[in-house]
Amino acid sequence: MAAAPNAAEDRPEGAGVALLVYILYFCGFATAITAVAGLIVAYVQRDDVAAEVRTHLIFQLSTFWNGQLIVVVSSLLTIVLIGWLGLLFWLVWTLTRCITGTIKLNRNDPVEDPQSWGFTA
DSSP states (O other): OOOOOHHHHSSSHHHHHHHHHHHHHHHHHOHHHHHHHHHHHHHHHHHHHHHHHHHHHHHHHHHHHHHHHHHHHHHHHGGGTTHHHHHHHHHHHHHHHHHHHHHHHHHEEEEETOOOOOOOO
């Protein structure tokens, strides 16, 4: 009887690390410290993974820092109420990037333009 294929063998080196960072970012909506933990993991591991996984880690770093810029500017603008729309945009933007990134990682696809500000990976 033939053995079932092992999905872990099909994954590029470091795919689990990138998945961990996506999960930490998702958890970051409840506790911000987990997003910071994801940032640290992405920085520490980005040179020790396969090239296609490295695009995900760069994408995740870009998502974190660009998101922080959006949050800071939007928080300052809450004084004039428009900032609440900016914070809502950040929520949708971050969720969309993490969801599409996770789907691409699951398909073993790299992120085409990891430093873009776009919604999708």
